[in-house]
Amino acid sequence: MKLGFSAEDEAFRAEAADWLQGQMAGEFRDIVGIPNLVSKVERRKEWERQLAAHQWSCIGWPVEWGGRDATLAQQVIFAEEYARAGAPNRINHIGVELAGPTILAFGTQEQKARYLPGIAGGTQIWCQGYSEPNAGSDLANVKTKAHLEGNEWVVTGQKVWTSLAHFSDYIFVVARSEEGSKGPKGLSFLLMAMDQPGIEVRPIRQMNGEAEFNETFLDAARCPADAMLGERGQGWGVAMALLGFERGVSTLAQQMQFRNELDAVIEAARANGKANDPVTRQKIARAEIGLNLMRYGALRMLSNADAAGLDGAALTYKIQWATWRRDLGELAMEVLGQAGEIAAGEAYEWSLLPNTFLFSRSDTIYGGTNQIQRNLIAERGLGLPREPRGNS
Amino acid sequence: MEFAFTEEQAMIAQTVQTFFAENATSERTRAAMEAGGIDRELWASFCEELGLSGIGIAEEDGGVGLGMVELAIVAEAAGSQVSAIPLLGLATAGQAIAAGGNIAQKEQWLGPLISGEAIAAAAYAPALKVEGGRLSGTVPFVAHGSLADLFVFVGEDAAWLVAAEDAGLSVVSHTTMDQTRPLATVTLEGANAQALNFAPAREALHAGGWICLAAEALGGAQATLDRTVQYSTERMQFGRPIGSFQAYKHRLADMMVLIEQARSAVYWAACAVDEGAPEAQLALHSAKSFCADTYFECAGHMIQLHGGIGFTWEHDAHLFFKRATSIRSMMGDGDWHREQVARLTIGEAS
Structure with missing residues (x-):
């Protein structure tokens, strides 16, 4: 068991950090830190193409298809440096993290040639x-x-x-x-x-x-x-395999977004004095612990993943992060107080933390509700009897 | 970066799991509960036959090398059976002596501790006063204190070794809720104390103790889940195994979600200490608080999900529940550890 990175990996980190920070300080500084997926769409499509042009779009993919054959450690490092540089959420994350890996796993050579270049190249969302x-x-x-x-x-x-x-x-x-x-x-x-x-x-x-x-x-x-x-007729297996990719390396990038949100909560608490309140301190500590356990949980499941895919423990990841983020959203509003309920301008638009509070109500629903997750964990992870089905 | 067991670690895990499952039976644990809380035969065979009691102690000091990850593997396996052994004493006192003892202290104590001839206990003792190398005062809540041959006491700015046979030391044992690790009050009246090098001794004692407790909690929590899953597939009500009801299986799922996080916490902390990572303190406080809470939650679920039988003395559920209770309050409760996490992330409260 080892958490530290090798000298070679640290050199990779320096290269990635240097490039990312250069981009965010230069040509793409207008899209730094955008958390949502719907604003400045055209600029963010340009960012996808810029990533691709420098071979940073899909680093875990084979070189043949526009990737770098990056090791797990390198993918972890890239996710960390991507967030540290303030680069915006990937507008093509569904292509890069879900469609691409599924096509790599199930596609024929011809299908790969047809679809992968558009994803890796950042031209097809x-x-x-x-x-x-x-x-x-x-x-x-x-x-x-x-x-x-x-x-x-x-x-x-x-x-x-x-x-x-x-x-x-x-x-x-x-x-x-x-x-x-x-x-x-x-x-x-x-x-x-x-x-x-x-x-x-x-x-x-x-x-x-x-x-x-x-x-x-x-x-x-x-x-x-x-x-x-x-x-033909076997699409369910493909659809389920894709959901497995959703629990893979892509979670690391998502965690970096969570890191930014928790940091913003801490900053707000410092600014209005709530950081001195013992109850708030306990809640922030719980959030900090939870976020770290998410990170090490992801590293553990990825390190343990064999050719057959992620192990049973990976089943617990969705409900874990979704619940953590919903709790963080509630904590954010507690810290902000009534100030959190007032928008910056006239439009019904929310800054980072109130938006996290509202948006996170969907986290425990999409991609399988918390209730469905518990069924999956119990039936697939623990081997309990299946819920009886109706006749529909 | 490879956050998975090496082949050697996987082998150690399998060896200790088998050892404790075969030997630390409910029957033997219950016998030990009537005899001061230590199964001496089990401890002797653990120390002598497995050769793993020297884990985390350098070979030149008589240990077997390795580190906190391996200590965690052992403690997890011991905890899964609520084994009545003085592992915590070894993990705290042994680490403190190895890190903060002089050559003579190491020579005198590490050998007997590793061989199992001597049993150690350690405790936080802020009320002790030292005068001319002699210690006085009272130390409450010393785990396995009534059976210890050696004590390590940690004050605010000093740490000491005191032999149990010292004329100035007396012990009163208490009937304790967790009978596998009963607490004692130690009173010192001018006891002969040998000073340890404070800072390294305290740091090593904390790391060893918190990892041991967190890993025990992980093993215990996993056992409560495994045993309850087993029960839920055998017990029938309304013509179905009770494990097929969502109200039941969702609670088991929640246990697994917590336990998988606890597993990450234990091995994160152990790795961070072994690698001297800057986040080691954050990891230790996270692991102790999270794993203790997880164990308590899971052990409570185990009782509830077993129904009436889970409330009986005969069933083992209460052994887990009581061990979980003691781990929660021992070596800093959850609120204290979380305040340390808050200090590390937010800074001091003003």
Whole structure:
């Protein structure tokens, strides 16, 4: 067991830090530290391309596909330095962290050649077409239908909560390709271009006032027959494997955002004197401990991950971070007091901490609610009997 | 960076888990509870047969080298069986002597402690007064104090060794809630004290003690989960195993979420101490407070989820619950450790 980094890794850190800080102090200083995913979209697409041009976009990927074959330690270092430099959240995180690794794992050589350069190159933004109005926690209840017409899949249905669909170039869609099938069987995993007449996107305004996610309507939307990842009717396995990537290295970058939020809470507490209050100090200490345990938990699960993927302990990660962040949002409002309830200007727009407070109410819902997480932990992690299913 | 056990560490883990599972049985632990809280036969075979009692102590001092990670592995396995052994005394006093003792003190005490011939206890003792090399005062809450051959006392700016046989030392043992590690009050009246090098002794004692307690708590918490999972698949109500009900399984899931964090905490702290990382103090305070709370929470769930049988003397649930209770209050409670975390992250309160 070893936590320290080698001299070689520290040299890598210096190189990454130097480049990132140079960018954030120079050409891209106008987008430093933007936490959300919906403002200054065009500039942030330029940032994606800049990362790619200097081979920093997908460092964990094989060199062949635009990565650096970076070791786990290097990926950890890069995530740390990325946040330290104040670089903005990755607007193509769904492409880089979810679609890309899934295509690398399941794609044919031709599919890799078709989709990966756009992701690694920062030119194609991706979104995720999983949830539907009647397929939320019960994700396998997908009703969106796909059938082959000549050389094309024709897809009809409705997706919902599709983050970033309003400016994405591609969507991966879980659709029912086998007529009469039910549940996780008979689904296929399709990669579809967004810019076509059969796809309409309507933004949904969230409780924090922003519109990061959307309803996505598919009406005879099309993609080539060979735009299917994995086997026909076996899309559920691909969809679930993708969720495994969500618990991988990408968590480290997310943690750095959490670090910034906790630091902002500490700063606010220092500024208004709450930092002297023993109860507040206990809560900040708990948050500090929780954040560190998230970091070392992620390093432990990544270090322990073998070729077969992450071990059972990784199942606990989602509920852990989501609950931590919701608690942090509440702590932030306690520290800010009533000042936290007043926006800076006339618009219904929130600065970092009040926005964390509001936004974090979604963290315990999206990507599997805390209740679904507990089912997964109990059934897959602890081997308890499955919840009885209804007949729908 | 490789935050996973090496092959050697995985082997040690397997060896000690098997050793404690086979030997530290409920029957033997309960016998030890009636005999002052130490299973002397178990401790002797741990020290003599496994050769792991010298962990964290350099080979030139008679130890086996290795470090806090290996100590944590041992304590985790011991804790999973609520073993009645003086491991905490060794982890605190042994570390203090190894780090802050002179050559003569090391020669006199480390050998017998590692071989198991001598049992050590350590305690925080701010009320002790020293005059001409002689100590006076009262030290409350000394774990395994009534069976110790050697004491290490840590004051505000000094640390001492005192032999139990010293004429100026007397011990009163107390019936204690956790009978596997009963507390005693030690009274000193002009006892012969040998000074340790204070700063290194205190630092090593804290690191060894907090890691030992945190790791014991981790092992104990994991055992409460494993045993409750087992029970929940066997016990039927309403025609179903009770582990199939969400009200039940969600509580087990919450236990696993806490335990996995506790595991990260223990090995983060152990690694940070072994590597001399700047964040070692943050890690130690985090680990002690988080793991103790986790153990207590899980042991409480174990009782609740077993229903009536979990409240009986016959069932082992109370052994876990009582050990968890004692770990929570021992060597600084959760609020104290979290205030240290606050000091390290926010700074002093004004």
